[in-house]
Amino acid sequence: MWALFLVVIALVSVGLAFYVKLRKWGWIGLFSGIAVVECGLIGTPSQHWSVQNTAALWTLGIIVPWLSVAILVFATNYPQRAKWTALSAPLVYVVSLGIGLLVGDATGLVPQ
Secondary structure (H helix, E strand, O other), rough: OOOHHHHHHHHHHHHHHHHHOOOHHHHHHHHHHHHHHHHHHHHOOOOOOHHHHHHHHHHHHHHHHHHHHHHHHHHHHOOOOOOOOHHHHHHHHHHHHHHHHHHHHHHHHOOO
């Protein structure tokens, strides 16, 4: 299941590189839609998880990485630097995902 999420960021990266007609706000809307779908796909990972655990996973494992990619799109002067943004997006996504899940695990908000 997690491999599917990495495929999505790879496809988004290709889209950022080659489909520059979609402006910044269009990409932000797409990122928001992807995050909502991912939250729906994951749902509650275990029946023993509380609402707080599920919300922390959604926030730290889905929303924060996509928010980081959205900030990257705004910070890199997209679409003028489309290729650089496209190459950086997967790295930013994976690093923020790792940091988010590490923080969630360290604080006990996201059970193992």
